[in-house]
Amino acid sequence: xxxxxxxxxxxxxxxxxxxxxxxxxxxxxxxxxxxxxxxxxxxxxxxxxxxxxxxxxxxxxxxxxxxxxxxxxxxxxxxxxxxxxxxxxxxxxxxxxxxxxxxxxxxxxxxxxxxxxxxxxxxxxxxxxxxxxxxxxxxxxxxxxxxxxxxxxxxxxxxxxxxxxxxxxxxxxxxxxxxxxxxxxxxxxxxxxxxxxxxxxxxxxxxxxxxxxxxxxxxxxxxxxxxxxxxxxxxxxxxxxxxxxxxxxxxxxxxxxxxxxxxxxxxxxxxxxxxxxxxxxxxxxxxxxxxxxxxxxxxxxxxxxxxxxxxxxxxxxxxxxxxxxxxxxxxxxxxxxxxxxxxxxxxxxxxxxxxxxxxxxxxxxx
Numbered sequence: 001x002x003x004x005x006x007x008x009x010x011x012x013x014x015x016x017x018x019x020x021x022x023x024x025x026x027x028x029x030x031x032x033x034x035x036x037x038x039x040x041x042x043x044x045x046x047x048x049x050x051x052x053x054x055x056x057x058x059x060x061x062x063x064x065x066x067x068x069x070x071x072x073x074x075x076x077x078x079x080x081x082x083x084x085x086x087x088x089x090x091x092x093x094x095x096x097x098x099x100x101x102x103x104x105x106x107x108x109x110x111x112x113x114x115x116x117x118x119x120x121x122x123x124x125x126x127x128x129x130x131x132x133x134x135x136x137x138x139x140x141x142x143x144x145x146x147x148x149x150x151x152x153x154x155x156x157x158x159x160x161x162x163x164x165x166x167x168x169x170x171x172x173x174x175x176x177x178x179x180x181x182x183x184x185x186x187x188x189x190x191x192x193x194x195x196x197x198x199x200x201x202x203x204x205x206x207x208x209x210x211x212x213x214x215x216x217x218x219x220x221x222x223x224x225x226x227x228x229x230x231x232x233x234x235x236x237x238x239x240x241x242x243x244x245x246x247x248x249x250x251x252x253x254x255x256x257x258x259x260x261x262x263x264x265x266x267x268x269x270x271x272x273x274x275x276x277x278x279x280x281x282x283x284x285x286x287x288x289x290x291x292x293x294x295x296x297x298x299x300x301x302x303x304x305x306x307x308x309x310x311x312x313x314x315x316x317x318x319x320x321x322x323x324x325x326x327x328x329x330x331x332x333x334x335x336x337x338x339x340x341x342x343x344x345x346x347x348x349x350x351x352x353x354x355x356x357x358x359x360x361x362x363x364x365x366x
Contacts (some may be wrong), residue, residue: 001079001114006038007072010356011060012364014298015329021140023166023194024054030296031060031366034332034356035067035102037110039080045110046354047102047304049269050296056098056269060366066099075103080110087274097247097270104272105304112351119304120346123277123311130343131309132319134160134188136294142171146178153183157342160188160319162218165206166196173208180212188319190215190241195222199232207236216241216263216291229260239263243293247271252279256286265293265321268304276308284314294321298331302339303354306346320344332360 012032019028030050037045051060058066070093078086086107090100112119120126135152139145145163152158163179165172172191180189191214197206202220209217218241223229226245233240239262246252246261247270255261264283266276283290292305292315305322309315322344325331334355338345347353 001081002039002041002043004037004075004078004080005040006036007067007075008036008038009064009067010034010036010332010361011064011366012332012361013366014331014364016327017329020138020327022052022138023164023196024052026140030328032298033060033063033098033102034300034361035106036356037075037080037103037106039110043110043113044355045080045106045108045113045351046300046356047105047109048298048300049098049102050301051098052296058098063098063102066096067102070096071099071103080107081114083107083111083274101269101272101275104274105268108273109304109351109354116350118346118348118350119307119352120311123307125311125313128310128345128348129316130345131306131322132159133323133339133342133344134158134162134291134319134321135323135342136162136164136192136321138164142167142175146175146182149179150182152342153179153187157340158187158319158323159342160190160321162321163189163191165191165193168197168201169205172205176209176212176214185213188215189213190218192218192241192243193220195219195244197221199228202232203235206238210237214238218265219243219245226254226258226260229255230258233260233262241265241291243267246279249275249278249282253282256282256288261288263289263291265291267293267295268301268308269295273304273308277312280312280314289318290315291318292320292322294324296324297322298328299325299333299337300331300354300356301325302344303337303346303352306344307352310346330360330364332357332364
């Protein structure tokens with residue numbers, strides 16, 4: 001079996017089509033790290049992560065440094081098929097969730113390529129079906145988000161909409177009401193407060209979103225005590241979607257056991273592929289839905305998320321939030337990519353089916 005002979009990281013700044021407003025500010029471009037594990041026979045495993053210091057405490061260069069310093073010496077010479085042994089070896093270093101997730105995803109890419117199968121087939125998925133996608137409406141103003149949501153659902157065919165409710169007022173209700181009226185009942189709508197609401201505001205404002213058939217409320221408050229989250233989950237008529245509070249299998253297990261959430265957002269940047277599969281299985285056991293959350297992925301990251309959705313039957317009921325590649329003006333992806341009208345295909349190429357464009361790697365390097 002060919003061994004890992006090279007571990008490469010590429011730090012990139014990828015431009016957006018237009019500036020994107022997040023809770024913590026507005027960006028014209030995003031920082032990304034691409035990891036490449038190269039085998040002696042030329043096979044490569046590829047993974048990608050967005051980085052935002054304000055959100056996760058590290059930039060692209062910090063991620064690249066930790067991979068090169070802590071993990072590269074343990075990867076060189078390793079047998080990539082000994083996937084679990086490698087993960088156990090990496091676990092000796094505390095923390096570094098993004099770095100470990102990147103390595104895990106790249107190993108899954110290698111696994112598929114060595115088996116000459118797409119990852120979704122390795123997971124037992126099939127037959128291949130179009131993957132429904134959710135669009136997240138970012139924006140400074142309520143009217144801008146309303147217009148964006150309408151356009152994506154009615155003109156571009158997105159099957160789900162996630163609306164950012166940061167106004168903490170009747171403006172958030174107006175946005176949901178107008179979007180629901182425009183798109184009808186067939187489009188999935190859920191909201192994300194990013195912890196912005198106070199508990200009183202959440203009960204008096206967010207609870208009323210049931211009137212507009214809102215499926216989920218993501219992170220309504222910044223709870224300092226999980227018991228407060230449990231109380232909120234019991235008082236609101238709409239299920240809570242766990243995100244920032246569910247960054248590991250252990251955290252998810254605790255949130256589920258305490259009934260603090262009614263659904264889970266899985267993000268590959270923090271739990272990779274292997275831990276995400278464990279989280280999904282845990283939620284299946286409790287009958288809770290799982291949504292594949294966005295990590296501001298380019299087409300490289302999108303491919304991995306498409307394969308996860310296509311490979312696990314229980315994920316089929318919910319559109320994937322894998323949409324951010326459309327907000328990018330360019331990336332470093334090379335290969336076949338199929339996404340249109342609010343749907344995508346994972347593809348039949350071995351692994352995740354993503355390759356790197358050398359010229360673009362150089363163009364966007366930072």
